[in-house]
Amino acid sequence: MIRFHIYFLIFNTLLFTASIYAQYSSTARYAHASILIDSKLYFIGGFDSSGKMKSDFFYLDLSIQFSSNDVLKFIQINNNDLTPNAWCNAATTNNIIYLLGCFMINDNSSLIYQYSISSNKWSIPSISGTPSPAHRIKNGVSIDHSTGRIYYFGGEDDANKLLNDMWILYNINNNQLSWQQLTPALQPSCCSSAVLLPDGYILYIGGRNNDPNNDPMRMNNITRYNTISNTWDFVKTTGVAQFYRLGFSAVLVPDGRIIVYGGMFPGVQLPSNDLNVLNTTTYEWMIPEVRNKQDTKSFHTANLYDNYMIVAFGIGTDNTPSSEILLLDITDITMYKWIPDFIPTSNSSNGNNENNGKKNVSKIIGAVIGSVVGIVSICLLSFFGYKFYKKRNNKQEISRNVIDNF
Numbered sequence: 001m002i003r004f005h006i007y008f009l010i011f012n013t014l015l016f017t018a019s020i021y022a023q024y025s026s027t028a029r030y031a032h033a034s035i036l037i038d039s040k041l042y043f044i045g046g047f048d049s050s051g052k053m054k055s056d057f058f059y060l061d062l063s064i065q066f067s068s069n070d071v072l073k074f075i076q077i078n079n080n081d082l083t084p085n086a087w088c089n090a091a092t093t094n095n096i097i098y099l100l101g102c103f104m105i106n107d108n109s110s111l112i113y114q115y116s117i118s119s120n121k122w123s124i125p126s127i128s129g130t131p132s133p134a135h136r137i138k139n140g141v142s143i144d145h146s147t148g149r150i151y152y153f154g155g156e157d158d159a160n161k162l163l164n165d166m167w168i169l170y171n172i173n174n175n176q177l178s179w180q181q182l183t184p185a186l187q188p189s190c191c192s193s194a195v196l197l198p199d200g201y202i203l204y205i206g207g208r209n210n211d212p213n214n215d216p217m218r219m220n221n222i223t224r225y226n227t228i229s230n231t232w233d234f235v236k237t238t239g240v241a242q243f244y245r246l247g248f249s250a251v252l253v254p255d256g257r258i259i260v261y262g263g264m265f266p267g268v269q270l271p272s273n274d275l276n277v278l279n280t281t282t283y284e285w286m287i288p289e290v291r292n293k294q295d296t297k298s299f300h301t302a303n304l305y306d307n308y309m310i311v312a313f314g315i316g317t318d319n320t321p322s323s324e325i326l327l328l329d330i331t332d333i334t335m336y337k338w339i340p341d342f343i344p345t346s347n348s349s350n351g352n353n354e355n356n357g358k359k360n361v362s363k364i365i366g367a368v369i370g371s372v373v374g375i376v377s378i379c380l381l382s383f384f385g386y387k388f389y390k391k392r393n394n395k396q397e398i399s400r401n402v403i404d405n406f
Contacts, residue, residue: 024058024076028321029313034301035090035097037117039063039344041303041310043074044099045085049321053084053105057115060325062305062344068325069340080122082113089141093148094175101139101155111135112169112177129179133167134158140194140204144227151202151227155190162188162210166225183230185223192223193250195258197280200228203235205250205260205278219244219260222283239285242276247298251309253330256280259309261328264298275328275336292338294326306345307331 032046032054039062045054057079066072088102097115104110111133114125139155150169156162166182192207204223219242224235248263258278273287274296300314300322311326329337 024056024074025071026056026058026074026313026323027054028323029054030299030315030321031086032301032313033085033088033090033099034303034312035092036062036303036305037092037095037097039305041305041312042090042097043301043312044090045082045088045102046313047086047321053086053103055079055082055084057082062310062342065341065343067341068327072325078120080120082122087137089139091141091143091150093143093145093150094171096175098150098169100141100150100152100169101137103137109135125175125177127169127177127179128172131181132179133165133181134163136163138190139163140192140202140207142194142196142202144196151194151196151225153194153202153204153225154185154188154192154207162190162208164188183232185225185232186234187223189223191246193248193260195250195252196227197252197256201226203250203258203280205258206245206248206263208246220285235283237278237283237285240276240287242285245298247300247315249300249302249311251302251304252280253304255333257333259302259328259330261302261309261311262297262300262314264296264315277333288333289335290338291335294324294338295322297322297324297326304330308342310342 026043028049029046033044035042035044040059041062042057042059044057048054056076058074058076060066060072060074084105085099085102088099091098091100095117097117099113099115100111102113110124112125112127113122115122133152134157136155136157140153141150143150148171152167152169154163154165164185164187166184168180168182169177170180172178187209189204189207189209192204195203195205197203202225204225206219207223220237222235222237224233226232242260243265245263245265249261251259251261253259256279258280260276260278262274273290274293275288275290277286277288278284279286295316295318297311297314297316301312303310303312307330309328309330311328313324314322316322327339327342329339
């Protein structure tokens with residue numbers, strides 16, 4: 001029995017150590033969350049091909065060159081029994097990842113889940129402030145990295161009612177979070193893409209409101225919130241008319257463009273131009289030239305890193321989940337290219353950077369070395385411990401035989 005416990009302890013210790021940073025082959029999914037921190041693109045949950053929610057937690061290392069045509073080597077992280085989830089929004093500040101507006105298979109009572117990168121643990125944070133928002137999904141979330149404030153707008157509550165309330169979640173001190181309610185929007189909505197501009201405006205592009213006709217011109221009349229004056233308005237766009245859709249992405253690039261990609265609407269054939277660009281100075285839509293067009297995705301995620309827009313997973317035009325990672329080269333503002341190869345530059349950066357790339361690489365190397373040293377140490381200790389146990393057990397066995405013979 002003792003020998004069994006020793007083997008069991010060795011197995012579980014090795015399994016735990018390997019689970020922290022283990023190579024991982026991701027499966028197809030949609031309605032997942034993603035967040036970019038330094039050169040790590042994290043992915044969380046979503047629905048798989050059978051419609052089952054997932055709880056896996058992993059990242060793609062963007063400091064390493066790769067080809068989207070190859071089988072990508074993701075790194076899986078211990079999810080600490082995170083509840084299976086979908087429709088989550090992710091935000092990050094102070095080396096903490098926050099999941100907000102989630103649909104959880106076992107728990108819809110908590111508004112926020114947080115992951116500490118330093119301690120490698122998921123938890124439900126303590127939040128002050130009264131009242132607090134109702135639980136919801138499909139809401140708009142954006143973060144002001146200069147202040148650490150997370151803006152939490154609208155969405156759909158547990159009774160499928162659309163909401164128009166606006167909240168901010170901010171850090172008081174020592175990671176103590178607090179809610180504060182702001183001025184509500186002019187109309188309720190869900191499913192929009194939230195983009196915070198440098199001038200303090202948050203644009204809520206697309207989405208769905210209570211209009212029985214689904215407001216097909218909504219993307220040409222964008223809801224806008226002013227974070228400085230705490231006021232709402234609408235801004236009309238010009239240029240190419242945009243069609244109403246769901247499940248698209250909107251990414252802000254440094255020169256002020258917003259790239260809107262993909263999306264779908266049941267029963268409606270969307271135009272072949274699945275990529276549109278909004279000039280946030282003139283609020284004019286344009287359709288750029290796009291080369292090497294890929295199968296359009298919806299309910300995917302999109303993140304900007306260097307001169308790449310990285311589109312991950314989602315649902316294809318055949319209505320099945322995808323396991324693809326797509327790369328869009330956005331260097332030329334008049335002509336975009338879908339390309340297979342990702343080649344990082346030495347000075348790559350993004351809006352979520354909180355540490356430099358060298359420090360991040362050092363952490364990875366340190367984690368790998370630490371894991372290897374830990375495994376070797378555990379094996380050695382286990383080996384000598386077992387040898388000691390076996391020697392002692394042999395002596396006891398001899399003593400028992402002597403007594404029995406006597």
